Amino acid sequence: MSAVKLPPLQYVAPRSLAQACDLLAADEDAKVLAGGQSLMPLLAIRLSSPSTLIDLAHVPDLVGVDEAGSYVHIRAMTTHQQVIASPIVREYLPFVAEAGAHIAHAQIRSRGTLGGSIAHGDGAAEWPLTVLTLDAMVEVEGVRGRRTIESDDLFVGPYMTSIAPDEIVTDVWIPKKTEGWSFQEIARRAGDYGLALVGVSTETGPDGTCTSARITVGAAAGTVQRVPAAEDSVVGNVLDERTARRAGETARESLSFISDIHGSNNYRGHLVQTLVTRALIEAGARR
Ligand SMILES: Cc1cc2nc3c(=O)[nH]c(=O)nc-3n(C[C@H](O)[C@H](O)[C@H](O)COP(=O)(O)OP(=O)(O)OC[C@H]3O[C@@H](n4cnc5c(N)ncnc54)[C@H](O)[C@@H]3O)c2cc1C
Incomplete structure (x- = not known):
């Protein structure tokens, strides 16, 4: 060779x-x-x-996972495997541990980094969807100074982020989240990029009524993105199967799906509808 x-x-x-x-x-x-x-x-x-x-391999202080009040703080050069294996992540961010396990294979997980995946901005990658679902903040530094980017402002198109070319991702801050979450992915084979990824993060009141929802879709519609119409259809309703099914239908109707050799837009729409429904049922059961 x-x-x-x-x-x-x-x-x-x-x-x-x-x-x-x-x-x-x-x-x-x-x-x-x-x-x-x-x-x-x-x-x-x-x-x-x-x-x-x-x-960046020899730049100090860019690796590690810490607990920081209501956040988990992960430094940019922490590898996928270090993130997944972190006891702090496993305790306070089960979504992250589950999503990260879907990234490629062990060899790639042992070298690839959280910051690299975010900066790369692949709409089919697990970390961008994770950051957006869990409403994380990404800190970047450059010669013009340091700033924090909210997840909603981060991913602006396929392989496009709001990180400037002269900025380096240094830290990721993810709010702790142990209830009301679900990560779903369908890939052709374990370790492949997914055909469709869905993330859900919900808050519910004591009577089971959903008070806030973040529903995200990756891979199926190009850029990783939230689905506001589906989120709106859930908030104010009890998080039951009926609500979940309606949100799944709404997600399918409100997005434009991609077609390629791995699946048609129609098939991807069907996957997203199914995964959003499944994710909301699972998140509802985890409240
Ligand atoms: C065969 C194969 C299969 C894969 N499958 C998957 C998969 O299923 N899911 C998945 O999510 N990923 C997958 N990946 C990609 C992998 O997860 C990468 O590790 C990740 O996308 C990029 O991280 P990296 O640290 O390797 O970044 P690099 O490859 O080193 O860099 C990627 C880009 O980000 C920029 N960059 C890197 N770090 C920073 C930083 N701190 N600040 C600013 N810019 C930065 C670089 O300049 C470059 O443009 C796969 C890769 C391969 C080779």
């Missing part, structure tokens, strides 16, 4: 975040390298040809 040949490029391994930000700001054709699990294949097939790779 012949070795993969990368396009000619410079490689730098900064020892501080400030240095990494300076390098990124100084060259608009430079790119940050995290786990390399999306970027290296793109380089190999020449879909990306940066002048310089700025490797």
Whole structure:
């Protein structure tokens, strides 16, 4: 087997975040390298040809999971596997542990990072959907300073985020959530990207009436996105099977689905309807 040949490029391994930000700001054709699990294949097939790779592997304080009041704080270079295996994540964010287990295979989970997946912004990836469902905040830093991006403002199109080219994702803050959640995915084989992903996060009053809902769809409709019409159909109603079925129908009616060799738009619409219904029933049972 012949070795993969990368396009000619410079490689730098900064020892501080400030240095990494300076390098990124100084060259608009430079790119940050995290786990390399999306970027290296793109380089190999020449879909990306940066002048310089700025490797974050030696930048301190970018790995780890901590409890921070009502949030779980995950640093950007924490690998998928470290996130999934974290006892803090398992206790306070079962959604994250379940969704992360669907990412690719063990080899990819052991190198790919949370920050890399968010920055890449693939609408079929599990972490963008997770961040959006759980209303997380993403912190970024660049030479112009540090800022926090709300999940609702983060994913603006397929592979497009509101993270500026000179900004580096450093931290993710996810509100603790142990009740009223569900993650659903249908893929052709275990480890494949899903044909449809659905996330649900709900709050309910003592009588079972839903007081707030976030319903998200990934893979099936291009960009990862919330489904406001389906959320509106749930809030104010008891989270039972009837409500769940209506929301599933509403989700199908209100989105435009993609077609490709793996499935037609009609099939993806059917999957989303089924998964939204299933997710709401499961979230209702977990309240
Ligand atoms: C065969 C295969 C199957 C896969 N299947 C799945 C799957 O089922 N589900 C899934 O979710 N993913 C899947 N992936 C992708 C994988 O999860 C990647 O790890 C992830 O998308 C990117 O993370 P990374 O750390 O490897 O980022 P990299 O590949 O290093 O970088 C990706 C992009 O993000 C930018 N970037 C990286 N880190 C930062 C940062 N901190 N700040 C700003 N920009 C940054 C880079 O410049 C680059 O543009 C698969 C990958 C492969 C090779």
